[in-house]
Amino acid sequence: MTHSQQQFLRCLGEHGLAPVLIDHSARFFALVRYLLRTARDAAFIPNSPDGELSFWTHLALYHDIGKAAVPEAILRKPGSLTPPERALIQSHAAAGGELVRSSAGLWALPEARILCDICRHHHERWDGSGYPDGLRGEELSPLVQLIGMADAYDALVTPRCYRPAIPHERAACMLLRGDCGAFSPALRAIFAGHQAEFQTEVFGKTSASA
Ligand SMILES: [Fe+2]
Structure with missing residues (x-):
């Protein structure tokens, strides 16, 4: 990670921004880290040094920092959501x-563009069915697509x-058949082709109990 990237991560705290991982776990970090390495090997993302991947993993x-503005009672509501509640959650x-x-x-720092893209677009989907902008296909950066997939998978497990x-x-079946929205064929192939290693890396062992 470059000095500038380390500084940017420090700046986030100074600006009152902290990770919001409601109902997520530390597993998300391992998940993104593994997917990034695999995606680099498959040339889905640019060939970047480990430090760069580490920075993106931290970003x-x-x-989900936008969830800080959504009442926790709605984020954790056990029953089905009303349309206004769903809209409020999606506004994050x-x-x-x-x-x-x-x-x-x-915003003056170049790294902020990457973070803004991640925050705004991690619920966009390959077929344009996501939100908030309905981006589709190559309009989505590979990094955002990958984080969106990791987020969807982590929410399931x-x-x-x-x-x-x-x-x-x-x-994994649900993700690959599109229950969480469409992901690019290349990203789906990466996920599908490395499931054994994925389980070991993310869960520490084969995860019959995961
Ligand atoms: Fe989200």
């Missing part, structure tokens, strides 16, 4: 991007107040 932890993506953009001290954790094998 990924901030993808645009709100996160705005948080970065409106921090003048941060994390217990929720309305359901238990979904085991890896079933979660």
